[in-house]
Amino acid sequence: MKVAAIVGSIRKDSYNLQLAKHVQRRYADQVEVEILDLTPLPMYNQDIELDAPKEVLDFKAKVKEADAVLWITPEYNSSIPGVLGNAIDWLSRVDQVMIGKPSIIMGTSMGTLGSVKAQMHLRDILFAPGLNSPVLSANEVYVGAVHTKFDTEGNLTDESTIAFLDNVMANSQEWMKQYV
Ligand code: FNR
Incomplete structure (x- = not known):
């Protein structure tokens, strides 16, 4: 199973990127996760969408x-970062590559709520007609106080978060089978 990971932060030391790398490493024998780089994407512009860079x-x-x-x-x-919205706008147009493709949502923040509002908005956005992506339910991943859960090398060290993610990833893979 191939999974494209889209991280809503282009910051070098991004905690969300660290979480993506944890998923990539820990489940490498189960899923092939490629982390996509949003940095090169220009701002979405309808004038160039048919002749996109x-x-x-x-x-x-x-x-x-x-x-x-x-x-x-x-x-x-209280919402998704602009860099993520921009990527979504590109994905939602012309060949509309998200339509029917399953989505799993996760996120982290240093506060206690673990990016819950952003994730709720993202879920809603993924139901827009140009995306129309089925989203995994009942396995929501809000990693709060993230700065206490990764070490300085970018390793997730919080055992309960690791165990929780193991469960979510097992459920995700089972759920994804119906779409591949
Ligand atoms: C934030 N941050 C933030 N956190 C939060 O819980 N709710 C929010 O509404 C916001 N708003 C916000 C706006 C802007 C412009 C910045 C730069 C930051 C904090 C943010 O979630 C935190 O810096 C994360 O660590 C950023 O994620 P990465 O880059 O570590 O993946």
């Missing part, structure tokens, strides 16, 4: 070939 086409091709998308996002101003 190579960076956009490459990004969309990676999403298209994946069996599922794993979204891992911080919360910015």
